[in-house]
Amino acid sequence: MASSLILIPLIAVIIFNLPIMASHKRLPLLFGVVFSLWQAWLALFSAGSLWGNPVFPLPLLSGMHLQVTHLTLVMYLAIAIAAGSALVICWYTLEDGNKRFDVINLILLAIAGMNGVVSVTDLFTLYVFIEVVSIASFILIALHKDGDALEGSMKYILMSAIATLMMLSAIALFMMTTGSTAFGEIAHALRTQPDSLLRGTAVGLFLGGVFIKSGSVPFHGWLPDAYASAPAGVSVLLAGIVTKTTGIYTLIRLVTAVFGFSAHLQTLLLAIGALSIVVGALAALTQTDIKRMLAYSSISQMGYIVIGLGTGTTIGVAGAVFHLLNHAIFKTQLFANAAAVEEQTGTRNMDALGGLAEKMPVTGITSIIGFLSMAGVPPLSGFWSKLIIIIALWLSGYRWYALIAVAASVLTLAYMLSLQRRVFFGKLAAGFENLKEAELGIVLPAVILAAISIIAGIAFPFVLHRLILPIAAGW
Amino acid sequence: MIDNLSMLLKVYLTAIPLIVLIGVYCIVVTHNLIRVLIGVEILTKAVTLLLIIAGYVTNNTAFAQSLIITLIVVEAVVVATAAGVILNVFKNNNSLHVRNIKHLRG
Amino acid sequence: MTSVIDIILAVLTTLAALWAVMKGTLLRAAIALAATSVMVTIILFRLNAPLAAVFELSVCAGLITVIFMSTLSLTKPRTYEENMQHTKKRFSRYWLLPPIVGIAAIALAIFIKPFSLYFPFATSGTDVRSTLWNLRQADIIGQILILLVGVFGIIVLFKDKKKSGKEI
Numbered sequence: 233m234a235s236s237l238i239l240i241p242l243i244a245v246i247i248f249n250l251p252i253m254a255s256h257k258r259l260p261l262l263f264g265v266v267f268s269l270w271q272a273w274l275a276l277f278s279a280g281s282l283w284g285n286p287v288f289p290l291p292l293l294s295g296m297h298l299q300v301t302h303l304t305l306v307m308y309l310a311i312a313i314a315a316g317s318a319l320v321i322c323w324y325t326l327e328d329g330n331k332r333f334d335v336i337n338l339i340l341l342a343i344a345g346m347n348g349v350v351s352v353t354d355l356f357t358l359y360v361f362i363e364v365v366s367i368a369s370f371i372l373i374a375l376h377k378d379g380d381a382l383e384g385s386m387k388y389i390l391m392s393a394i395a396t397l398m399m400l401s402a403i404a405l406f407m408m409t410t411g412s413t414a415f416g417e418i419a420h421a422l423r424t425q426p427d428s429l430l431r432g433t434a435v436g437l438f439l440g441g442v443f444i445k446s447g448s449v450p451f452h453g454w455l456p457d458a459y460a461s462a463p464a465g466v467s468v469l470l471a472g473i474v475t476k477t478t479g480i481y482t483l484i485r486l487v488t489a490v491f492g493f494s495a496h497l498q499t500l501l502l503a504i505g506a507l508s509i510v511v512g513a514l515a516a517l518t519q520t521d522i523k524r525m526l527a528y529s530s531i532s533q534m535g536y537i538v539i540g541l542g543t544g545t546t547i548g549v550a551g552a553v554f555h556l557l558n559h560a561i562f563k564t565q566l567f568a569n570a571a572a573v574e575e576q577t578g579t580r581n582m583d584a585l586g587g588l589a590e591k592m593p594v595t596g597i598t599s600i601i602g603f604l605s606m607a608g609v610p611p612l613s614g615f616w617s618k619l620i621i622i623i624a625l626w627l628s629g630y631r632w633y634a635l636i637a638v639a640a641s642v643l644t645l646a647y648m649l650s651l652q653r654r655v656f657f658g659k660l661a662a663g664f665e666n667l668k669e670a671e672l673g674i675v676l677p678a679v680i681l682a683a684i685s686i687i688a689g690i691a692f693p694f695v696l697h698r699l700i701l702p703i704a705a706g707w
Numbered sequence: 708m709i710d711n712l713s714m715l716l717k718v719y720l721t722a723i724p725l726i727v728l729i730g731v732y733c734i735v736v737t738h739n740l741i742r743v744l745i746g747v748e749i750l751t752k753a754v755t756l757l758l759i760i761a762g763y764v765t766n767n768t769a770f771a772q773s774l775i776i777t778l779i780v781v782e783a784v785v786v787a788t789a790a791g792v793i794l795n796v797f798k799n800n801n802s803l804h805v806r807n808i809k810h811l812r813g
Numbered sequence: 814m815t816s817v818i819d820i821i822l823a824v825l826t827t828l829a830a831l832w833a834v835m836k837g838t839l840l841r842a843a844i845a846l847a848a849t850s851v852m853v854t855i856i857l858f859r860l861n862a863p864l865a866a867v868f869e870l871s872v873c874a875g876l877i878t879v880i881f882m883s884t885l886s887l888t889k890p891r892t893y894e895e896n897m898q899h900t901k902k903r904f905s906r907y908w909l910l911p912p913i914v915g916i917a918a919i920a921l922a923i924f925i926k927p928f929s930l931y932f933p934f935a936t937s938g939t940d941v942r943s944t945l946w947n948l949r950q951a952d953i954i955g956q957i958l959i960l961l962v963g964v965f966g967i968i969v970l971f972k973d974k975k976k977s978g979k980e981i
Contacts, residue, residue, distance in 0.1 A: 235954075242958060296951040331969075338965050341958055348958075352951060356774050360955035363781050364962060370788050371966040377795045383808040386740070386796065389789050393747045394734075400754045400778070407761040407771070457811045714816040721921040722823035725914055726830045732913070733834040736906050741839055741884060745846055748877065749830045752853050755869065756826070763860045773945040775857070775865040777952045779872045784963035786877050790884045791970030797888045 234298040234351045237271060237308070241344040245337050260336040261323050267343075268316030275308035276698065297414075298351040302702040303488075306553055307350040307481055309699070310560035313684070314472030315343045317564050317677035321571050322465030324673030335372065339469060342368040346477045350485075355403045355413045355438075359396060362445070362478045366392045369474050373462040384461035387454040391444055398441035405434035419490045435491055439500070442486070446479020448538060449508040452531050459527035460580075464571035467523055471530050472564035476556055480537055484552060493544040505539030506636050508532060513643035517650070522570045522580045525651055526563070532640065533559050533606065539637060540621040543628045550704035551620030557699070558617045561688070562605045565681035569599040572670035572678065573655060582651065587660035591667040594675050596656040598682040603648035605685040608641050613688035613695070620700075712764055719760045726753040740793045740803045744786065751782050822859065826852040831914060835907055837900050843881040850874035864942075 244267075247253060248260045319339055326332045345364030352358050370392075374385035403413055409431050410421035422431070440451075447455035455475065459467050491497065512532030519525035533555070540552030572595045573588065574580050589596030605614035618641065625634035669675060688695050726749060733746035755775055762771020793803065800807045829852050833845035850873040857866035945953065 238954060238958075242954070242961070245961060296954065298951065334965050334969050338962065338969075341962050341965070344958055345955075345962075348951070348955060354951070356777070357949075357951040357955065360777060360781065360952050360959070363785070364955055364958045367784060367788055367959060367966065368962045370792065371962070371969050374792050374795065374970060377799070377970075379799055379807075380811060382792055382796045382799065383811055385792050386789075386808045389785070389792065390734075390743065390747070393785065393789075394750075397747075397750050397754055401757055403774075404754065404757040404761045407758070407767070408764060411765045411767065413774075461811065711816070715819055717925050718816060718819045718823050720925050721918065722827050724921055725827045725918055728914060728917055729827070729830045729834055729910065732910050736910075739839070741881070741888075742834075742842065745833055745842055745881075748846055748873075749833060749849065752826075752830065752849055752873075755853055756856060759857055759860050759862050759865065762862070768861045769940060769944040770948070772862045772865040773949050773952070775862065776868050776945065777949070777956055779865075779868045780956050781959055783872050783876055783880075784959050784966070786880055787963055788966045788970065790880050791966060794884060794887055795970060803888060 234300045234304075234347075235296050237274075237347040237351070238344045241267060241340045241347075245340050245344075248337060257329060257333055260333065260340065261319060264319040264336060264340055264343075265316055267340075268312040268319070271347075272309055272312035272316075275305045275312065297353050297357075299353045300351055302699070302705075303481075303485065303553060304350045306557050306699050306703070307477065308347065310557050311343060311346050311350070311473055311477065313681070314560045314564045315339060315346070315469060317568060317681060318465055318469035318472065320673055320677050321468050321568055322463070324671050325464045325571055325575055331375065335375065335465070338368045338372055342372075342469070342474065346473065349477050350481055353415045355399075355406065355415070355418070355490075358482065359399055359403065362399075362482070363396060365474055365478055366396070369458075369466075369470060372466040372469070373458055375463050375466065380457075380461035381463070384454075384458040388458040391451075391454040395441040395444035398437045398444075402434040402436075402438035402441070405430050405437070409434070415490050419492065422490070422492065438486065439483075439491075439497075442479055442483045443504065444479075445475065446483060446534060446538075447475055447531055448479075448504050448534060449511040449531060452508070452512075455531060456524050456527040459530070460521055460523040464567075464574050468564055468567040468571060471526065471567050472560050475530075476534075476560060480534055480556060483538070484541055484549065484556075487541060488549060498542050498544045501538055501542030502630060502633055505535045505537075505542055506633055508535030508538060509636065509640045510535075510643075513640050513647065516647040517643070520582050522573065522582055522651065522655065523567070525582075525647060526566055526570060529606065529644065529647065530559075530563060532644065533563070535640075536618065536621055536637065539633060540624060542633075543624045543630065545624055545628050546704040547620060548624035548628065550700045551617055551624050553703050554695075554700050555614075555617035555621060558605065558614045558685075558688070561681055561684050562602045562614055565598060565678050565685070566602045566606070568674065568678040568681065569595050569602065572674045575674060576667055576670050577664060582654040585655045585661055585664075587656070587658050588664065588667065589656040590660055591664060592656075592669045594669055594679060598675075598678040599656060600652065601682040601685055602678075603652060605689070607645040607648055611689045611692075612685050613692070614685070615689065616692050616696075716760065716764055719756060723753050723757050723760075726750075726756070738805050740796060740805060740808070743805070744789050744793065747789075748782075748786065751778075754778070818859070822852065822856050826856065827914070827918075831911065834910065837903060839885055840882070843878055843885065846881070847874045847878040850877075 244263050319336060322335050323332060342365050345361050348361035352361060370385050370389050373388060374381050406418050407413055410418050444451040459471050462470055509532050512528050512535060516525050516528035519528060537552045537555050540548045577585060605612035608615045608618040622634050622637050730746045730749035734743050737743055758775055759771050762768045796807050797803055829845060829849040833842050833849055836842040836845050850869060854866045854870045857869055
């Protein structure tokens with residue numbers, strides 16, 4: 233069943249590009265939205281037994297060795313939410329018909345790649361699917377071919393190439409020492425064999441690659457450039473889900489399923505997490521570009537996830553995964569708001585904006601909900617995940633880190649308030665007297681995502697029991 | 708047989724870090740975008756060698772070969788994409804200097 | 814005897830990589846990169862990986878060199894004077910590399926003792942085709958996805974800006 237989430241988009245893209253389909257330019261968008269809804273429904277309500285069946289009617293493809301864990305289900309949901317919104321926003325922010333068509337196809341391929349990343353059980357296959365998503369992102373960032381876009385894309389290509397080469401060397405070293413690239417066999421060998429220099433190098437190289445991919449401080453240099461210079465709809469996809477899947481999910485999965493927790497690893501995770509939280513939040517305070525500020529806030533929020541993972545406890549990991557899901561919801565929504573602002577005003581410079589809430593009320597209100605959720609204000613869903621992470625830190629004795637996490641929440645509140653004040657509140661900036669609310673296609677995803685933030689916060693017990701506790705019970 | 712294998716390991720595990728060193732030096736020092744790409748390619752060669760050595764010493768060359776074939780396909784697509792981006796950088800600036808991708812800061 | 818061949822191959826590969834980095838003009842650097850690929854191909858043949866060797870030769874030494882050449886031909890070559898000046902500047906940045914590589918080679922040769930690995934490993938089958946089809950199906954799906962992404966990449970990146978749209 234898991235294989236169909238990879239194969240259906242793949243086959244769909246091939247069909248859309250057949251010559252007989254040339255007149256149906258809207259079909260890929262329609263398919264993408266329906267597919268996202270279906271994937272979200274499967275992730276939320278399917279029975280666990282469903283995923284074991286080789287439902288896809290091809291006996292030929294029974295050897296893909298996919299595995300759907302509870303962590304995977306949460307990621308399926310996050311991918312469906314973020315990528316579905318990105319599809320719609322890309323469609324409505326691009327004018328050129330051909331470009332639209334290419335972009336929708338590339339996002340569909342990226343969805344297939346991300347579904348692959350979260351369900352594979354083999355390091356090398358993981359690398360292949362990470363490359364699918366990354367290459368699609370390079371192309372999407374460079375879409376408009378202006379100076380900034382090409383710069384962001386080139387930086388991402390370079391950092392990503394270095395990261396994947398580090399991962400590949402680690403894979404080769406694992407093969408040399410354990411004879412396999414499968415998660416299970418490597419985990420078994422790591423537990424039973426004595427430690428060696430080659431093995432330590434392999435773990436270190438792989439973690440280094442993943443940290444670069446996830447844009448954690450101090451490997452974050454490429455991330456704001458790539459996010460900010462991408463076309464509006466593409467930064468929704470990148471910030472909402474791409475770097476979370478290729479970086480953070482990979483980190484969580486490998487640490488929990490393959491490497492296992494050790495004192496050194498936990499220290500490293502806690503240090504990088506705390507550094508990312510603080511540096512990201514401080515850098516966000518100084519930005520004037522909306523998208524750059526949101527990009528730095530992404531780095532900061534990633535820090536919460538890494539620090540939650542660093543506790544090494546089930547509750548910490550559950551909180552980290554929950555925050556990953558919440559981040560996909562509110563960051564996708566905030567970037568959708570940024571896309572609406574950029575589309576209507578033509579600028580991302582916050583100093584040139586002001587008082588937009590008057591003219592764009594829906595965008596203004598949803599933006600407030602998104603920022604309250606990110607800052608961790610109850611009862612929105614972002615509050616619960618931060619709470620779980622901080623409790624986990626406190627309970628496992630990392631009280632200083634818990635204090636850093638709480639203090640950085642105040643910083644989050646500060647830079648998001650500054651964003652709200654400079655863009656939406658106050659006096660209307662000169663030149664925007666005739667401003668209108670953005671198109672329905674851009675506003676609607678933001679409204680739905682804001683609603684999800686509220687509902688998931690109020691219906692927290694359901695989310696907890698359905699998605700989060702199963703992860704804590706056994707990863 | 709074991710002696711041959713360990714000797715082979717020693718020879719290639721000496722050469723591979725050297726190739727990595729050369730590639731990294733190229734990426735760090737150069738001012739030309741195409742040369743950066745050449746550096747990445749050299750690093751990929753080192754990884755290819757590492758994979759086949761790993762397959763050979765664990766008596767698993769068929770497995771290593773299948774990984775290398777996939778790696779080569781991925782490598783070709785990455786190089787084509789990067790070349791496309793570099794060409795567009797050249798079209799915009801009429802130069803391949805690395806400073807063309809160092810405008811964004813902060 | 815066998816190890817002598819390995820040493821020669823390893824040294825030649827390293828030298829080819831060094832040549833690719835040190836060479837003054839980009840065209841020659843691309844050719845030197847192809848030479849590195851050829852050396853890797855020979856090593857792959859020697860280590861019982863003929864199919865991977867064929868791929869390395871046709872794709873890396875062939876296709877990728879063609880990509881480099883066409884990129885170079887589409888960008889403006891330097892004039893002779895610029896080139897002479899450039900070569901001088903280059904030298905000041907690159908002369909350090911050969912001594913560094915030499916020292917690193919000696920250090921590594923001393924540091925890495927011949928060692929054998931812990932376990933004798935079971936083989937997973939000797940035929941690469943059956944390994945690829947039976948054990949690595951997910952990789953093949955990934956390859957298909959990557960090739961499709963590459964096709965769209967070429968459509969998007971190589972389409973002429975003037976024709977393709979108003980927005981820049």
